[in-house]
Amino acid sequence: MEAGGDEEVADDQTVQSPTADVCPSESIDERSNASPENTDVDEEGLFKHSTTLTNKQRGNEVTVRPATLDSLSIHQLAAQGEVSQVAAHLSKDSSLLSKQDERGFTPLMWAAAFGEKAVVDFLLEKGADPKTIARERESALTLASSGGYVDIVKSLLRHGVDINTYDWNGGTPLLYAVRGNHIKCVKALLANGADMTIESDSGYSPMALAVALGHKKIQKVLEDHILKLYKPPT
Template sequence: MESAGDEEVANGQHIRPSGAAECSSVVKPENSSALSIHQLAAQGDVSQVATHLHKDSSLLGKQDERGFTPLMWAAAFGEKAMVDFLLEKGADPKTIARERESALTLASSGGFVDIVETLLKHGVDINTYDWNGGTPLLYAVRGNHIKCVEALLAKGADMTIESDSGYSPMALAVALGHKKIQKVLEDHILKLYKPPT
């Protein structure tokens, strides 16, 4: 790999959920009733979301301009109680946004292992691949989210899938200097190839 590629990875290019930069802040108006269901989900306001859903149940799967659902926003912001509530109400955890982001990708990118584990229990595609060349495992590696990496590997995440820029999870961990992630990946590889006793 060329050094320019390493610089791009270190700067987060080529493996960032396309909505990640925009997910970093939510402006909260004085009156929470003026917020959309997506904003309320991102803030974890279960009671307000419940009120909206009581008025219009179709909002549960409503996609915003990026294709994000309320569940995706809750996953992106680490709002576990909201994720649980939305799933209980029937939100589809397998929905894919416009640039192929998923709730699992967003939770993995944010390092929210409790949400990652919950979504995996709901049968989401652990190796979903977005338009930026990332999988949930690659995003967890990039973010140095050890617990997410462990959870994804334990459920069968494919370590051989490379990003569009050519980085496997191990190559990405090495390029970013994430030594603990490298160790987790190495241990997983050894466990896979260990002869049965």
């Protein structure tokens, strides 16, 4: 199983496991059945809700005995990074490639949310639609941006996804990357034309959000991008 190796931690902080605050005794069934919706209000109240999976839901360090893999859905297998098992499911039923769960999440969206790049690449190669929007307007790009998985963000952008897609909360991939202090994702999104003027429903632009959260390196990236946009041609 592949860990979320693409996740970045800004400002030179120590990289921590996504499951750092997960109770070790939590069962695989509890994690696998977790809903990909997080309705917690953050401490700053900057977003009413977040499309980002909770740390509990994003856990990757789960030991799964081979015998239990047969009981997992393709969505759960995608989140676990089980490429061979995902391939086996698709060989039996190709329609599973675009199957949406009760929240409207596809296997690709689960893989993107958990930072499982090998699964993301495999599903894209098989023809998974990266432009699918879930019930709350979540997208694979938004989920990858929220988690700081810059390699997945770049892969999705190469497949022509809408870089400014917004969820029901008005959050765009750029806003969620800023919120998570994911510098590399912010840079990748800006380099590919992300709109800095779009505000969340709570009224925060990417710059205002970075200032409010004290993400100074993100502010510098945004400021440099603005200067570059308005720099007269030589």
